[in-house]
Amino acid sequence: MSTEFAEPASKVELPAGVGGGGxxxxxxxxMRVRRYNPEVSEEATWDDFHLxxxxxxxxxxALHKVKWEIDGSLSFRRSCAHGVCGSDAMxxxxxxxxxxxxxxxxxxxxxxxxxxxxxxxxxEKDLIVxxxxxFQSYREVMPFLINKGHEPTRERLQSAEDRERFDDTTxxxxxxxxxxxCPVFWTDGQYFGPAAIVNAxxxxxxxxxxxxxxxxxxxNDKEGVWRCRTTFNCSEACPRGIQVTQAIQxxxxxxLSRKI
Amino acid sequence: MTATIESPRSGxxxxxxxxxxxxxxxxxxxxxxFMRLSGVVLVVLIFGxxxxxxxxxxxxxxxxxxxxxxxxxxxxxxxxxxxMLWLAMLHGTNGVRxxxxxxAEKDSTRRWLKxxxxxxxxxxxxxxxxxxxxxxxxxxxxxxPLPGGxxxx
Numbered sequence: 001m002s003t004e005f006a007e008p009a010s011k012v013e014l015p016a017g018v019g020g021g022g023x024x025x026x027x028x029x030x031m032r033v034r035r036y037n038p039e040v041s042e043e044a045t046w047d048d049f050h051l052x053x054x055x056x057x058x059x060x061x062a063l064h065k066v067k068w069e070i071d072g073s074l075s076f077r078r079s080c081a082h083g084v085c086g087s088d089a090m091x092x093x094x095x096x097x098x099x100x101x102x103x104x105x106x107x108x109x110x111x112x113x114x115x116x117x118x119x120x121x122x123x124e125k126d127l128i129v130x131x132x133x134x135f136q137s138y139r140e141v142m143p144f145l146i147n148k149g150h151e152p153t154r155e156r157l158q159s160a161e162d163r164e165r166f167d168d169t170t171x172x173x174x175x176x177x178x179x180x181x182c183p184v185f186w187t188d189g190q191y192f193g194p195a196a197i198v199n200a201x202x203x204x205x206x207x208x209x210x211x212x213x214x215x216x217x218x219x220n221d222k223e224g225v226w227r228c229r230t231t232f233n234c235s236e237a238c239p240r241g242i243q244v245t246q247a248i249q250x251x252x253x254x255x256l257s258r259k260i
Numbered sequence: 261m262t263a264t265i266e267s268p269r270s271g272x273x274x275x276x277x278x279x280x281x282x283x284x285x286x287x288x289x290x291x292x293x294f295m296r297l298s299g300v301v302l303v304v305l306i307f308g309x310x311x312x313x314x315x316x317x318x319x320x321x322x323x324x325x326x327x328x329x330x331x332x333x334x335x336x337x338x339x340x341x342x343x344m345l346w347l348a349m350l351h352g353t354n355g356v357r358x359x360x361x362x363x364a365e366k367d368s369t370r371r372w373l374k375x376x377x378x379x380x381x382x383x384x385x386x387x388x389x390x391x392x393x394x395x396x397x398x399x400x401x402x403x404x405p406l407p408g409g410x411x412x413x
Contacts, residue, residue, distance in 0.1 A: 122274055133277035187362055189277040223279055226288035229362070256293065259286060 024054045029109050031062050033074065034116040036123050044123070047071070048112065053104050059092055059115065060099040063127075076127035083239060086175030090127050091116040096177040096237040118180035120189060134176045137192045141200035141218055146211035162207040169202040169247050171240040178234035178244050190223045194234035194244045197225055201247040204254060216255045225252045291354050298351045305344045329397030338392055345388045353381045 029051050036044035049066050060081055067074045079085040081100045088099040092115055093107060099115070107113050121129040147156070172195060179185050179193035200219055204212040219225045225248055234244035313327075314320050331337040356377055364370040398405060 130274060132273050136273050136277070184362055188365055190279055220286065220289060221279075222288050224288070226292045227361075229358075252292070255289060259289065 024056055026052050026054050027105075027109055029053050029062060029104055030112040031066065032112040032114045033063075033066070033126070034114075035074070035126050036117075037073075037125055046114075047074075055105050057104050058100055059090075059097075059102045059104060059107075059113070060088060062104060062113075063099060063115070074127075075125045084173060086173035086239075089118055089175040089177040089180070089239070091118055091180075096181045098175060098177070098239045101239055118176060120180045120182070120186045121176070129176075129180075131176060133189055134179055134193065134195065135174075137179075137196040138174065138199055140192070141196050141215055142211060143199040143203065145203065145206070145209055146214075147208060148210040156208045158207055165207070166202050166205040168242050169198045169205075171242050172198050172202070173240060174199075175239060177237040177239055178242075181233040181237035183231060183233065184227050184229060191227045192219065192221070192224055194228075194248060197228075197248050197251055198242060198244055201251050204251060212254075213258065216251070216258055219251055220255050220259075225255065228252070291357075295351060295354055298347045302344070302347050302351060305340065305347070309340070309344060325397070329395070332392060332395045333397075342389065342392050345392070346385060349381055349385050349388075353377060 031049040031051060033047050033049065034044055035047045049062075049070060051062055051065055053062055053065070060078060063074065063076055063078075067076075076088060076090070076099070078088040078100065080087070083098055083101040086098070089096060090099055092099065092102055093113060096118055104113070115127065117123050117127045117129050121131065121134060123129050174195060176195060178198070179195045182191065182194055184191045185193050197219060200215045203209045204215050228245070228248045230245055230249070232245050234248075235242070235246070238244055313323060332341070357374060360370055360373045360377065364373060
């Protein structure tokens with residue numbers, strides 16, 4: 001016995017002409033990408049690409065289209081492509097952002113969309129920079145839990161209020177958008193940079209951590225928090241919306257109140 | 261012959277990014293704190309100075325050599341002006357020092373600019389302090405008082 005059931009009627013009334021993958025509006029974009037290949041030339045140049053993209057596409061999709069269909073030599077980092085891994089921070093239209101979180105439709109498509117590597121770190125090829133100096137500063141603030149007490153047999157408990165104290169700075173994905181947007185870091189690359197301070201903040205204000213004093217002493221360096229000029233570039237650049245400048249100010253205050 | 265594979269680069273830092281020796285000590289913290297505290301005090305001192313000189317009494321029309329001489333005969337205004345001189349000079353010097361640190365890219369440039377800055381600061385502070393304390397509105401040279409309408413004959 002076979003019974004045929006009709007598909008249940010749609011609960012959402014769609015106006016005629018909407019729906020289906022082909023219905024997403026398309027538009028033309030002009031991508032202007034900074035290219036650098038030390039094996040060919042010491043000079044970086046601009047390359048222009050004209051693409052037809054969809055309304056749901058991000059800058060990363062445009063870069064993929066270039067790499068997969070037009071010029072396979074274009075180099076950039078990306079891993080998860082969904083704003084979590086922090087690999088594809090780049091300077092898009094002069095602002096540091098994640099290529100995978102920037103929708104093309106949100107940019108001004110009447111003008112070329114410029115894509116450059118993040119500033120202040122040595123470029124290796126095209127949009128790829130050497131992140132080692134950035135990670136070195138991160139390592140120096142000891143971004144791990146240091147607890148002098150006995151090893152508990154269960155997890156280390158913490159009240160919701162204590163957890164809330166450093167909640168904002170737990171969101172960092174180490175994409176370097178903040179550090180490479182900081183004009184003080186651009187000068188000579190000596191400054192620890194916002195990202196290292198944010199990750200120190202995450203442990204300094206953690207009630208379970210015992211090494212806050214050590215971290216404050218490290219950031220009391222001549223290249224530490226006191227080089228921050230509160231220009232707020234970092235807070236604007238952060239793709240996770242961390243109040244970076246505020247975190248830096250809180251670390252400054254913590255150093256001051258410890259010393260005085 | 262075996263092919264050698266370069267060891268992973270992790271931990272190898274481009275030399276220009278390496279921080280030369282941690283400068284422990286609290287100098288930068290004290291400089292940062294000084295900027296904020298001196299700034300607050302300077303706002304009071306400078307607006308007090310402007311108000312007394314430009315608004316009180318005859319206001320701006322009263323300012324002449326005699327007016328300044330009269331102010332510096334009073335220890336209150338001596339201390340006021342001395343504090344203003346020192347705080348303003350140190351505040352300004354520290355500000356320019358910060359700008360040099362931020363904008364000079366080479367250590368040698370930095371050193372030169374700072375030498376010029378500190379020399380200028382020392383000259384102005386010493387000269388200013390000297391003037392405030394040794395100012396004599398009615399100098400007598402070789403037994404002859406210099407001309408000036410406000411000096412007792």
